[in-house]
Amino acid sequence: MQHHVKDLGLADKGKDRIEWAQQSMPVLQLIRERFSREKPLKGIRISACLHVTTETANLAITLKDGGADVSVCASNPLSTQDDVASALVKEHQIPAFAIKGEDNKTYYSHILAALDSHPQITMDDGADLVTTILTERKDLIPEVLGGTEETTTGVIRLRSMAKEGVLKFPVISVNDADTKHMFDNRYGTGQSTVDGVIRATNLLLAGMRVVVSGYGWCGRGIAMRARGMGADVIITEVNAVRALEAVMDGLRVMPMIEAAKIGQLFVTVTGNKSVIRKEHFEAMTSGAILANSGHFNVEIDIPALEAMSKSKRRIREFVDEYSLNGGKRIYLLGEGRLINLASAEGHPASVMDMSFANQALSVEYLIKNRSRLENQVYPVPYDIDQEVARLKLKAMNSEIDALTQDQDRYLNSWAEGT
Ligand SMILES: NC(=O)c1ccc[n+]([C@@H]2O[C@H](COP(=O)([O-])OP(=O)(O)OC[C@H]3O[C@@H](n4cnc5c(N)ncnc54)[C@H](O)[C@@H]3O)[C@@H](O)[C@H]2O)c1
Helix, strand or coil: CCCECCCHHHHHHHHHHHHHHHCCCHHHHHHHHHHHHHCCCCCCEEEEEECCCHHHHHHHHHHHHCCCEEEEEECCCCCCCHHHHHHHHHCCCCCEECCCCCCHHHHHHHHHHHHCCCCCEEEECCCHHHHHHHHCCHHHHHHCCEEEECCHHHHHHHHHHHHCCCCCCCEEEHHHCHHHHHHHHHHHHHHHHHHHHHHHHCCCCCCCEEEEECCCHHHHHHHHHHHHCCCEEEEECCCHHHHHHHHHCCCEECCHHHHHHHCCEEEECCCCCCCECHHHHHHCCCCEEEEECCCCCCCECHHHHHHHEEEEEEEECCEEEEEEHHHCEEEEEHHHCCHHHHCCCCCCHHHHHHHHHHHHHHHHHHHHHHHHCCCCEEECCHHHHHHHHHHHHHHCCCCCCCCCHHHHHHHHCCCCCC
């Protein structure tokens, strides 16, 4: 079996940690039990380009138990958990191509290696698999039934491919499921980003001026958690409605050029590029700390920071100190890559339970419905979203009411209410 991982000797540790995560993934576990019995993915080849974490391992095992041939590669050079990649290979016979800290060349060679299994289903977190198929491995297109996409940035890329007519198979946007972005992006990114910053720096957030760029699903979560720890949170935005929401949530909103002057910790999470750039570095005070939790490492203009710096040193794992002219120092965490995955462990399993339940059920849906899907980006079907929420609520011992017949009639009739 082909694979490329750091050290198979780490597999025992990875196996234990995968089992630990499994305990917090009851919905995926239920799906796994059904998949094991029914084998709805029998003989289907799946390549998954995801952050190689304990939660992803549980998804890959679920797909395999459903009858699929699964291969896994990393969706970010810094997000791989090497013990997990090793356990996938050694304990579960799932080919994995991922090494934490791999350079860009190795990163893309791993994507190509995962594609060598000729996938019928692609599973992406950022659309790198689909992009590679459409550019470098066009020969694979006829075999692909469809794909799924995990994150906001990937969905944006895929929608523009569909718009330009270059997308050659249907893709389900798992990110758009309510049970994904409302929980994973908000509570998952919120908690794990703060966790990543703290693990990288051991900072005290209480009393600190924290600038969060982007008040989308992730930004709301980061702001909420930072505020909960006593930070004075400032938001920067380009969307007036989102900015208004931040104001009414009791947060200060201002342009980055103003925030740059007073911020102590900056976290970008916009999905956009150069959100913090030269003029902002110039306005910052010495000691400013920068982190990113958006998908790509382009939100902070690192080349501009490099160009302005006299020297750079790694002062602590995941913390690079840039010395600028005049003695100013700026600190960049995790090389500007997703800080929650670079220095922490990514989202907690309990929230990935829902995201990956959507992934598994979307793959089953794609296989059953391929003939009626066009080369477009589709939302996760409403019934799947509701089912994931229902199962999660049950697992959390929460119950809800059901509509009475009378209420149902009332809500569905235009003549009622007069
Ligand atoms: N770290 C993680 O584990 C993780 C998890 C989920 C999503 N993501 C990524 O995080 C990013 C944001 O995702 P989201 O779901 O919050 O997206 P979103 O679309 O809900 O929010 C992004 C926000 O950023 C704002 N924005 C865009 N350009 C800006 C700029 N120049 N300055 C200030 N604000 C700007 C937009 O107006 C929007 O409100 C994406 O790249 C996504 O892929 C990361």
